Amino acid sequence: MTGVLQEIRAAVEQDPSRALEESVRVLKARVPHYTWVGIYLIEGDELVLGPFLGKPSPHTRIPLGRGICGAAATEKATIVVDDVNADPRYLACSIETKSEIVVPIMAAENTEDTDSMLGGTVLGEIDIDSDQHAAFGEKDRQLLEAVAILLAPLVSGRMSPTSQTTDRSNSRV
Ligand code: SME
Numbered sequence: 001m002t003g004v005l006q007e008i009r010a011a012v013e014q015d016p017s018r019a020l021e022e023s024v025r026v027l028k029a030r031v032p033h034y035t036w037v038g039i040y041l042i043e044g045d046e047l048v049l050g051p052f053l054g055k056p057s058p059h060t061r062i063p064l065g066r067g068i069c070g071a072a073a074t075e076k077a078t079i080v081v082d083d084v085n086a087d088p089r090y091l092a093c094s095i096e097t098k099s100e101i102v103v104p105i106m107a108a109e110n111t112e113d114t115d116s117m118l119g120g121t122v123l124g125e126i127d128i129d130s131d132q133h134a135a136f137g138e139k140d141r142q143l144l145e146a147v148a149i150l151l152a153p154l155v156s157g158r159m160s161p162t163s164q165t166t167d168r169s170n171s172r173v
Pocket of ligand 1: 036038057059062066067068069070089090091092093100127129
């Protein structure tokens with residue numbers, strides 16, 4: 001797993017403008033039990049699907065209160081679900097999916113301690129589905145939380161500092 005993080009770090013350093021796409025690509029390619037890998041970004045009160053690999057999802061926009069994705073954003077915490085079919089919050093993406101992990105990408109606000117980001121703003125999240133039951137353990141959590149920390153400043157740079165939305169209407173060219 002540390003090799004995967006190093007590979008993502010190298011790809012991000014090489015081309016920060018493609019950080020999200022490269023992170024998704026490396027995670028999907030290098031970890032066999034990651035069946036669907038995607039990144040959602042916050043726009044207003046919705047999570048909007050960005051880069052992903054796997055079958056197209058019907059859930060391209062998820063209100064913050066809905067789904068496991070919405071719950072992770074609201075709780076500002078990683079959520080691991082061993083059996084998605086037993087979780088009433090679950091929004092189905094594929095009938096093959098058995099388990100899911102959602103890791104918030106948090107802006108570290110008012111603190112330099114990246115291990116303690118509970119007070120921060122949610123910028124987006126990494127969402128991974130597996131066709132295996134209970135596929136996600138502590139190593140997955142550690143890897144994906146490290147990737148989220150790596151991506152946070154890059155995601156933050158894409159967003160409006162006030163609304164945390166990708167508002168192109170106000171951009172000045
Ligand atoms: N299962 C997610 C929805 C996104 S799909 O997995 C791609 C959820 O319950 O929020």
